[in-house]
Amino acid sequence: MPEARTASGAQPVMADVAALAGVSHQTVSRVLNGSPNVRAQTRERVLAAIQKLDYRPNTAARALVTRRSQTLGVISFDTTLYGPSQMLYGIEQAARGAGYFITIASLRNHDARSVHEAVDRLRDQAVEGIAVIASRVSAMAALARQTATVPMVTVGPTDPGWLPGAGVDNEAGARTAVRYLLDQGHGTVHHVAGPDDWLEAKARRTGWRRALEDHERPVPESLPGDWSARSGYRAGLRLVDDPRVTAVFCANDHMALGVVRALHETGRRVPEDVSVVGFDDIPEAAFLTPPLTTVRQHFGELGRCGLELLLRRVQFPDPQAAGVDGAHQVAVVAPELIVRASSARPGR
Amino acid sequence: MPEARTASGAQPVMADVAALAGVSHQTVSRVLNGSPNVRAQTRERVLAAIQKLDYRPNTAARALVTRRSQTLGVISFDTTLYGPSQMLYGIEQAARGAGYFITIASLRNHDARSVHEAVDRLRDQAVEGIAVIASRVSAMAALARQTATVPMVTVGPTDPGWLPGAGVDNEAGARTAVRYLLDQGHGTVHHVAGPDDWLEAKARRTGWRRALEDHERPVPESLPGDWSARSGYRAGLRLVDDPRVTAVFCANDHMALGVVRALHETGRRVPEDVSVVGFDDIPEAAFLTPPLTTVRQHFGELGRCGLELLLRRVQFPDPQAAGVDGAHQVAVVAPELIVRASSARPGR
DNA sequence: GTCCGTATTGTTAGCGCTCACAAAACCTTC
DNA sequence: GAAGGTTTTGTGAGCGCTAACAATACGGAC
Numbered sequence: 001m002p003e004a005r006t007a008s009g010a011q012p013v014m015a016d017v018a019a020l021a022g023v024s025h026q027t028v029s030r031v032l033n034g035s036p037n038v039r040a041q042t043r044e045r046v047l048a049a050i051q052k053l054d055y056r057p058n059t060a061a062r063a064l065v066t067r068r069s070q071t072l073g074v075i076s077f078d079t080t081l082y083g084p085s086q087m088l089y090g091i092e093q094a095a096r097g098a099g100y101f102i103t104i105a106s107l108r109n110h111d112a113r114s115v116h117e118a119v120d121r122l123r124d125q126a127v128e129g130i131a132v133i134a135s136r137v138s139a140m141a142a143l144a145r146q147t148a149t150v151p152m153v154t155v156g157p158t159d160p161g162w163l164p165g166a167g168v169d170n171e172a173g174a175r176t177a178v179r180y181l182l183d184q185g186h187g188t189v190h191h192v193a194g195p196d197d198w199l200e201a202k203a204r205r206t207g208w209r210r211a212l213e214d215h216e217r218p219v220p221e222s223l224p225g226d227w228s229a230r231s232g233y234r235a236g237l238r239l240v241d242d243p244r245v246t247a248v249f250c251a252n253d254h255m256a257l258g259v260v261r262a263l264h265e266t267g268r269r270v271p272e273d274v275s276v277v278g279f280d281d282i283p284e285a286a287f288l289t290p291p292l293t294t295v296r297q298h299f300g301e302l303g304r305c306g307l308e309l310l311l312r313r314v315q316f317p318d319p320q321a322a323g324v325d326g327a328h329q330v331a332v333v334a335p336e337l338i339v340r341a342s343s344a345r346p347g348r
Numbered sequence: 349m350p351e352a353r354t355a356s357g358a359q360p361v362m363a364d365v366a367a368l369a370g371v372s373h374q375t376v377s378r379v380l381n382g383s384p385n386v387r388a389q390t391r392e393r394v395l396a397a398i399q400k401l402d403y404r405p406n407t408a409a410r411a412l413v414t415r416r417s418q419t420l421g422v423i424s425f426d427t428t429l430y431g432p433s434q435m436l437y438g439i440e441q442a443a444r445g446a447g448y449f450i451t452i453a454s455l456r457n458h459d460a461r462s463v464h465e466a467v468d469r470l471r472d473q474a475v476e477g478i479a480v481i482a483s484r485v486s487a488m489a490a491l492a493r494q495t496a497t498v499p500m501v502t503v504g505p506t507d508p509g510w511l512p513g514a515g516v517d518n519e520a521g522a523r524t525a526v527r528y529l530l531d532q533g534h535g536t537v538h539h540v541a542g543p544d545d546w547l548e549a550k551a552r553r554t555g556w557r558r559a560l561e562d563h564e565r566p567v568p569e570s571l572p573g574d575w576s577a578r579s580g581y582r583a584g585l586r587l588v589d590d591p592r593v594t595a596v597f598c599a600n601d602h603m604a605l606g607v608v609r610a611l612h613e614t615g616r617r618v619p620e621d622v623s624v625v626g627f628d629d630i631p632e633a634a635f636l637t638p639p640l641t642t643v644r645q646h647f648g649e650l651g652r653c654g655l656e657l658l659l660r661r662v663q664f665p666d667p668q669a670a671g672v673d674g675a676h677q678v679a680v681v682a683p684e685l686i687v688r689a690s691s692a693r694p695g696r
Numbered sequence: 697g698t699c700c701g702t703a704t705t706g707t708t709a710g711c712g713c714t715c716a717c718a719a720a721a722c723c724t725t726c
Numbered sequence: 727g728a729a730g731g732t733t734t735t736g737t738g739a740g741c742g743c744t745a746a747c748a749a750t751a752c753g754g755a756c
Binding site: 056058096102103106120126229233260284 | 404405406407409412417427428433434436437440441450451453454456468471472473474576577580581602605606609631636637639
Binding site for chain 1: 741742744
């Protein structure tokens with residue numbers, strides 16, 4: 001039964017352990033830090049004392065002298081969305097595995113001031129590195145401009161060279177989805193886009209447009225959305241006005257689901273009349289009515305990759321003139337098309 | 349333009365600011381901590397020096413001497429689910445508002461060892477309080493047993509007296525949903541339950557059973573689920589075997605959606621043949637096919653409440669013999685039934 | 697036995713901050 | 727103008743730890 005406190009009644013400190021083990025505090029420190037030059041027998045005694053007192057090193061004291069906090073920061077704009085929350089989880093797991101703590105800073109707004117505030121907050125906390133999730137263009141730009149006193153990576157989109165990071169090739173994913181629809185025989189594909197200032201939204205829209213252009217198909221105007229099912233629903237109601245619409249590619253699954261709802265309400269059948277494809281492959285996608293064809297992303301994996309990259313930069317800062325080329329933007333993951341019942345050959 | 353570094357090339361410290369302002373380091377400290385006994389003019393000089401040097405106090409040093417880390421911990425079992433991720437967000441926002449940092453510890457497993465490990469991790473980080481999200485019975489029991497060296501609250505379910513916390517009255521929500529279905533004329537209501545060891549799942553199942561008993565209706569066996577759409581789907585496939593099933597109350601929306609899918613696939617119409625009700629009101633619920641009747645929870649609000657409660661306990665520890673009665677379990681929020689098209693009078 | 701090189705342990709000095717107290721500055725008031 | 731109070735400011739110590747160095751102990755070669 002550990003005693004948890006010294007005679008003095010306070011949390012035990014290193015000196016208490018040292019006294020109990022009959023060594024100097026420095027030897028205790030050596031044991032704690034895995035120094036090789038400690039006699040096995042001494043180590044045992046120290047460990048026993050540590051256990052007996054239920055001693056735990058004071059992280060603040062250690063951080064003060066080593067100047068390392070063992071903490072990483074995560075900046076996120078909407079942990080509430082499926083993707084970001086998944087990535088956060090992946091990051092957290094990976095960080096823990098590496099012995100780091102995670103501090104989060106969610107932003108409500110994404111203007112430069114909020115972004116800087118968040119970075120400052122994290123710097124105050126003395127984080128050793130920062131991972132940025134789910135990036136808005138405006139915020140990313142602000143971050144990239146920041147005099148980087150601390151290593152940063154992005155997790156999620158492959159960004160346009162501002163910061164290193166682990167990302168999915170959203171453009172390729174979108175292309176694949178659109179090409180698939182065209183291969184099914186659709187004349188063209190309509191698009192419900194994500195918010196303009198999200199990198200992911202931009203990339204997916206670009207992929208959609210490029211795929212149409214490559215196949216020399218007309219490029220209809222894309223409809224705006226905000227990732228929510230509600231916005232998808234609204235977009236869907238606008239799409240039904242045009243009887244020539246036979247295929248819709250949505251920038252995420254939630255909007256796709258809204259589009260399906262709108263089509264259904266107005267008597268258009270999915271997929272007989274209109275094919276709908278989403279993006280993300282949320283766990284529900286397979287169980288919607290109809291099951292949703294979509295582009296799968298491995299968010300958790302992404303979080304893990306991003307964190308690994310960050311750790312590498314934290315542990316070996318400045319491999320060479322950081323920020324430029326080379327291993328700059330690793331881990332570009334290719335997403336995968338999952339075909340389900342919401343898409344089919346047109347014109348039945 | 350701040351200089352960010354002293355002549356010595358390192359991060360500026362308090363002494364640098366003091367020197368520049370022509371005061372002692374202690375006066376700088378006073379300014380930083382808002383001590384009233386500083387002449388306005390002196391304060392100005394100090395603030396100017398702080399700004400000029402872009403000085404930021406070292407949290408580790410401060411934490412070392414004050415023994416306060418300005419950090420709160422969050423233990424969560426599945427930040428990946430809708431509810432928990434919402435609550436996490438609410439907690440983070442509230443914490444930031446109060447000037448606290450948040451460190452998260454997600455658990456993959458919920459056995460006592462993992463739980464203790466997480467608490468230890470957070471204690472190592474010197475958190476001043478811990479909020480526990482989305483509670484599994486087993487884990488909660490382990491937590492309650494823990495010699496509480498640090499204030500803890502639960503966020504989510506109203507727990508059976510182990511820990512204080514902010515929670516939704518899940519049982520009442522379930523009752524309301526079931527009573528509503530019975531009022532619609534259904535003879536009884538079937539139930540797809542959440543995992544047995546979640547408090548929320550237990551409470552919702554209890555509410556369901558009680559409501560049936562109150563109305564002297566037969567209580568069918570509940571079907572097991574794990575919160576996922578997939579598990580709902582499987583449960584749905586089992587339900588269709590019984591032609592007498594006309595109403596299903598699911599412990600969350602994702603499972604409800606799976607049930608709907610299964611019913612649809614096997615030719616049963618919702619709501620004409622079977623009514624389905626969920627729980628949570630995820631943002632997609634209104635846009636599913638058919639739109640889902642459900643019980644709305646305000647997760648974000650809940651997180652905020654929980655954190656406030658935690659802060660109160662952190663700031664005024666031990667109001668009186670903590671852990672017992674009184675203001676023990678505040679903030680029991682009543683959820684709200686949202687009626688949509690997935691439920692209707694039976695037997696058409 | 698003496699000497700040297702190596703393994704092991706101890707000693708000292710901070711890390712940057714706040715706390716407790718001492719000193720100085722500033723008012724009053726008589 | 728001196729005594730007594732109230733600000734306002736400065737000084738010294740120390741939070742618990744690690745880094746650098748000093749001091750032992752130990753083993754074998756001569």
